[in-house]
Amino acid sequence: MLFRRIVYWVSGRCLHWFYREHRVVGYGKVPTSGPVLLIGNHPNDLPDVISGLYLSPRHPRYIATVSVTTSAMARAMYESMAVIPVARVRDARKMKAEGxxxxxxxxxxxxxxxxxxxxxxxxxxxxxxxVHDVPQIGRLRTGVAKMILGHLDAGAKNDVTIVPFGAQYEAPRRWGSDTMTVLGEPWTARAWYEAQPAEHRGLAALTDRLRESLLSVTRNSASWEEGDTRDEIVAAAAAATAPHDPLDAAAGMVSHAAAVAANAHSGGVWPQTVRLKTASDALARAVERAGGIGSSAVDHALLLFALEIQVGKRPVSTAALLAGVPAAAIGWLVHAPILAVVNAVAKRIAKDRVDFVPSCFVPGLYLVLLWWVLVSVLAAVGMFAVGIGPWWALPLLIALPRLGDLAIAWRQRFVGWRLVRRVQRWSTSDRMALRDAATVVRETATQWKALP
Known part of the structure; x- marks a missing residue:
């Protein structure tokens, strides 16, 4: 149990140091008792797994491939987290060679x-x-449906609640971007089973039902970081309708976004769609120009604040930012070198795009831990050299993670503060054009929310 708490603590640090904001939308939908099957999309490897740890006070037992347990640390983590190991067909040859x-x-x-x-x-x-390295849901395996049906067959009163969760990213491999995990509506397997005609109770039908659940909580757009039309529309509309909480608003709009994007490409049946696309594209380019992320709902909300259109998601004040400089400076002085090393090492060892973030987390974790020990030892030696008890380095070792938190948080607040200041310095004509675009987004997004 102690090791599990350590894993949670470390996992939270990894997630919040890499991503600017992580939000759980729909927390509380996981039943507090009884068997539950959490089903999720898997576009970004380890961050998807970590995000799932914080969806409920109840600890989830992941079903995961046994092929990653190649080290003593990985095996210890599997055991402490009560992971259920499975073997994939793609690993059959390697596993057979290992007996x-x-x-x-x-x-x-x-x-x-x-x-x-x-x-x-x-x-x-x-x-x-x-791992399916795109926002769309890939083809589902029938193994999960087989597992559910087998559970139902185990007893007349047996049932399981299925809760879908969707990992959504603004730019999954970019430091300082936003991520949220959206929980969908729970449903019970037996209720579904009994509602189906006898000929529609098989693996294929249940797998289709699982897919429908996942589609309700995921973005399903064409790309992550390439300025996808749908992502920009979601970000702009979410910021315009709820600038106080744009990530939550974005999750609520995903169900309409596919139709809006399709209409934008085709000229579609909704006349406002093309205007909304044009306006949201303009806002996305403005966010990029100001130093944010074009498809980020949080950055769009900051842009609206800078244009004096809506007050909601506002940056930290200049006074508060300055007040945090001393602690942030110390934190960055200590952590900037090792984070640069982690980023460089991850880029070097990642075999493909989806390996980058896990490489930042796992080898990066070891590097950061070693760095903390090294800094503490050097501090102890320095203290001893000037006649101070070297044991004072122990509180420093304990404080280093918190200093890292302060440094990361300060940088994230600085990025938002800088975005707003840059926009406020733009020419009057540029700002007026963006205000017009924001007005279009706000008006059409209000109509969008009213769509069935």
Whole structure:
């Protein structure tokens, strides 16, 4: 249990040091008792897993591939987090060479899942069967549906609540971007089963139902970072309708965004769509020019504040920013070198795009821990040299993570403050043009929210 708490603490640090804001939308939808199956999309590897840890006070038992347990630390983490290991077909050759029985591993996993659900635990799984490096939902494996049907067959009164969650990213591999995890509406497997005609109770039908659940909580746009039309529309409309909480507003608008984007490309049936696309594109370019992220709802809300259109998501005041300089300066003096090393190492060892963030987290974690120890040892040596007790370095070691938190938080607030100041210095004509665009977004987004 102690090791699990440490994992949660470290995981939270990784998530919040890399991403500017992480929001859970719909917290509280996971039942407080009884068997629960959390199903999620899997576009960004380790951050998706970490995000799932904070969806409920109840600890989720992930179903994860056994192929990553190649080190003692990974095995210890699997054990402490009560992970249920499974073997993938793609790993069969490697596992066979290592003398591992793939069939036995998967049978043990099925037995463990059945026992966990029977005892009322929370089990989490990614039905896509692996990392799917795009915002759209990929083809789901039938294994999860088979597992659910097997659970229902285990007893007449047996049931399981299924809760979908969607990991949504503004720019998944960019430091300082936003991420949120959206929980969907729970539904019970037995209620679904009993409502279906006998011929529609099979694996294919249940897999389709799981896919529908995931579609309700994910973005399903064409790309992440390439200025996708749908992402920009969602960001601009969310900021215009709820600048006080644009991430939550963005989650609420996702269900309409696909139709809006499709209409924008086709000239569509909704006359305001093309105007909304044009206006949101202009706002997205302005956000990029000001140093934010073009598809970020938070940055769009800051842009509206800078244009004096709406008051909601506002940057930190200049006085508060200056007051935080001393602590942030110390934090960055200590952490900037090692974070630069972590970024460089991650870029070097990542085999493809989706490996970058996990490489920042896992090797990066070891590097940061070693760096903290090294800084503390050097501080102890320096204290001893000037006649101060070296044991004073121990409080420094304890304080280093908090100094890192302060440094990261200050930088994130500075980025928002800088964006607003840059916009306020733009020419009157530029700002008027953006105000016109924001007005279009606000008016059409209000109509958009009223769509069925």
């Amino acid at each position: 591992v029985d793939l069939a036995a591993v998967n049978q043990a996993a099925n037995d463990t899942v059945s026992a966990a659900l029977a005892s009322g635990e929370v089990v989490a799984v990614f039905p896509e069967g692996g």
